[in-house]
Amino acid sequence: MTTAPSQTEPQAQGDILFDIRGVGRYFGSGDIQVKALDDINLTIARGEFTAIVGPSGSGKSTLLQLMGGLDAPSVGDVHLNNKSIAHMSGRELSDFRRDHIGFIFQAYNLIPVLSAQENIEYIMLLQGVPAAQRRQRVQAMLNTVGLEGYADRRPAQLSGGQQQRVAVARAMVSRPSIILADEPTANLDSVTGSALLDMMKGLNESRSMTFVFSTHDPKIMERASRLIHLQDGRVVEDERRG
Amino acid sequence: MLFKLAFRNVMRQRRRSLLTLLSMGGGYLLLCLSLSLSEGSYNNIIDLFTRDHTGHIQIHVAGYLDRPALHKRMQQVDDWLPPMLLRYHIKAAAPRLYSPALAYGEDKSAPASVIGIDPGREARTTLLAKKVQQGVWLPNQVNEAGYWPAMLGFAMAQTLKLSVGDELVLISQGADGSIANDIFQVSAIVGTEDSSERMNVYLPLTAMRDFISLPQGIHELALLVERPADARDAAQRIQEHLAHRVPQQPLAVKPWQEVEQGFYNGMQADKQGTYISMGIIMFIVSIGVLNTVLMSTLERTREFGVLKAIGTRPGLLFRLIQLEAMLLAVLGCVLGVVLALPVNAYFVHHGIQLSQGFDMGGIRFDRLLGEFSWFTMGVPALVVMGSTLLVSVFPAWRVARITPINALQAV
Ligand SMILES: Nc1ncnc2c1ncn2[C@@H]1O[C@H](COP(=O)(O)OP(=O)(O)O)[C@@H](O)[C@H]1O
Ligand SMILES: [Mg+2]
Numbered sequence: 001m002t003t004a005p006s007q008t009e010p011q012a013q014g015d016i017l018f019d020i021r022g023v024g025r026y027f028g029s030g031d032i033q034v035k036a037l038d039d040i041n042l043t044i045a046r047g048e049f050t051a052i053v054g055p056s057g058s059g060k061s062t063l064l065q066l067m068g069g070l071d072a073p074s075v076g077d078v079h080l081n082n083k084s085i086a087h088m089s090g091r092e093l094s095d096f097r098r099d100h101i102g103f104i105f106q107a108y109n110l111i112p113v114l115s116a117q118e119n120i121e122y123i124m125l126l127q128g129v130p131a132a133q134r135r136q137r138v139q140a141m142l143n144t145v146g147l148e149g150y151a152d153r154r155p156a157q158l159s160g161g162q163q164q165r166v167a168v169a170r171a172m173v174s175r176p177s178i179i180l181a182d183e184p185t186a187n188l189d190s191v192t193g194s195a196l197l198d199m200m201k202g203l204n205e206s207r208s209m210t211f212v213f214s215t216h217d218p219k220i221m222e223r224a225s226r227l228i229h230l231q232d233g234r235v236v237e238d239e240r241r242g
Numbered sequence: 243m244l245f246k247l248a249f250r251n252v253m254r255q256r257r258r259s260l261l262t263l264l265s266m267g268g269g270y271l272l273l274c275l276s277l278s279l280s281e282g283s284y285n286n287i288i289d290l291f292t293r294d295h296t297g298h299i300q301i302h303v304a305g306y307l308d309r310p311a312l313h314k315r316m317q318q319v320d321d322w323l324p325p326m327l328l329r330y331h332i333k334a335a336a337p338r339l340y341s342p343a344l345a346y347g348e349d350k351s352a353p354a355s356v357i358g359i360d361p362g363r364e365a366r367t368t369l370l371a372k373k374v375q376q377g378v379w380l381p382n383q384v385n386e387a388g389y390w391p392a393m394l395g396f397a398m399a400q401t402l403k404l405s406v407g408d409e410l411v412l413i414s415q416g417a418d419g420s421i422a423n424d425i426f427q428v429s430a431i432v433g434t435e436d437s438s439e440r441m442n443v444y445l446p447l448t449a450m451r452d453f454i455s456l457p458q459g460i461h462e463l464a465l466l467v468e469r470p471a472d473a474r475d476a477a478q479r480i481q482e483h484l485a486h487r488v489p490q491q492p493l494a495v496k497p498w499q500e501v502e503q504g505f506y507n508g509m510q511a512d513k514q515g516t517y518i519s520m521g522i523i524m525f526i527v528s529i530g531v532l533n534t535v536l537m538s539t540l541e542r543t544r545e546f547g548v549l550k551a552i553g554t555r556p557g558l559l560f561r562l563i564q565l566e567a568m569l570l571a572v573l574g575c576v577l578g579v580v581l582a583l584p585v586n587a588y589f590v591h592h593g594i595q596l597s598q599g600f601d602m603g604g605i606r607f608d609r610l611l612g613e614f615s616w617f618t619m620g621v622p623a624l625v626v627m628g629s630t631l632l633v634s635v636f637p638a639w640r641v642a643r644i645t646p647i648n649a650l651q652a653v
Contacts, residue, residue, distance in 0.1 A: 098553025
């Protein structure tokens, strides 16, 4: 077990997916200014299965949002594949998220009026994937997440765990560079949550998909190969495990 | 997919969508019926009015209408009129000659407007022949006693205390400056005490020429065209044609809208009233639509946040919201058409009987009629869809501008 304060060891350039340099995100101004993130320096390598952990309010969501291009840093810069995403326009960011980021949120991830397979298909429509290929990829993804028989169910007809599996399938199917998941298990019971994490871990290993997820559940963080501890917007520990 | 999404979103809140549909359909219905009744009634009024005596188009010597005078007559009418009637598909044409005169009955006298008409052509052009109350429509010949017939307006007959068969004496000044006076026999009494021709005296054109010693020319030609709505254009074309054909005479060809300007302006003002009330109907419907669209977008804020977060462009969301609103508008119009068809059909065939008729330019109207046309059925649909599109711009713009992180925090 290695412990390094707020810095990671240098890695080979080619492996680095995300490069977060001197990033701060401040809300408000003057006396009431809140530093949700302060002086974050991190790199995320391809193929990592990383957990961002810390108490509520420590800045986990804010960090994931900056990485996913949902928010812009107050200072510093975020690079994905050596391209800065901190200062993209609205439409560039839309397309960036569509093509590079897979999102999984805490809950209510899915579009209620679309069936499981339509939810998964939606993002490929945005990408302009041809119909035949879409159908085949949706089918393959449903098998991968173990929901073969549930293609035509609406989200309301699925359990919480099944909904999150569809969310994982939707995030994966667009073949993003990375999947960002903000407390994906927070609304699940611990058995279902652990199963979801095992499935994600399996995808990480079999397809070398990079995952970064946040959690404050010790049982869930056990499964990560790297733990980034946040406290009051700062990285207090960056822990790698065998 | 966008369509599928929009359709399912519309179906999601069935009760609310149904209410919106009903208000849109109701809006369409009200617009359609008020437009139908107004167009139908105006066309009816125009028809009755122009057929009373004006015709659709009138021709005079230029300046006659502003200052009528005995000498302002059109000449060689027989040369240029027949080819023109053919060329412009004129349905009927009535020539007229006017002169003031003093009319005498038993022991009363009154100033009269004497009009020389061609009985056959007048009957084909206007409804005058249908207004004969007593007696027979003007014969075009002298009676056994050698007198020409004359027709009196109702009020004139009352003033002079004359009835059918009585003798009428007219005194006027002939074109040559001589005193014109003659005895006529009353052949008919036309109209009522407040119809337009109440103080008129009608003579056959030949008798009129004899009476005021005017062997040539006429003052007025009233024409009926096939499509009254095109009267303006037709008048314009005939004007150009005659300017070319009869350059030696300055002729003025005018549609009824110009001949009867006061009546026409009054009608236009009335129409504006209709448009204002239609605007108010649409305003109320629009508020309802705005309310629905706003509510349905507000409660889906989180969903739009997800759609945006996973890479949906703002423009696509904008179109989604507009599409949802337009779907409702199209369905609402379909519903409106279904409701409006039978009601409108009834109005077209039966109209609404007014208990108290109203008077316009001396003609009575006692019935509102509907009209079935692309205009009366289509314009309401365009208005409903157009205002929906307009009203949905604001909610669509709001959704397009949602920032995903804020939206994701909304529940
Ligand atoms: N939009 C915002 N405006 C003001 N403060 C915010 C906003 N978003 C987050 N914060 C603050 O930033 C800090 C970190 O929040 P967050 O990233 O949500 O933490 P976590 O996800 O770890 O619970 C908190 O103190 C929170 O109150
Ligand atoms: Mg959080």
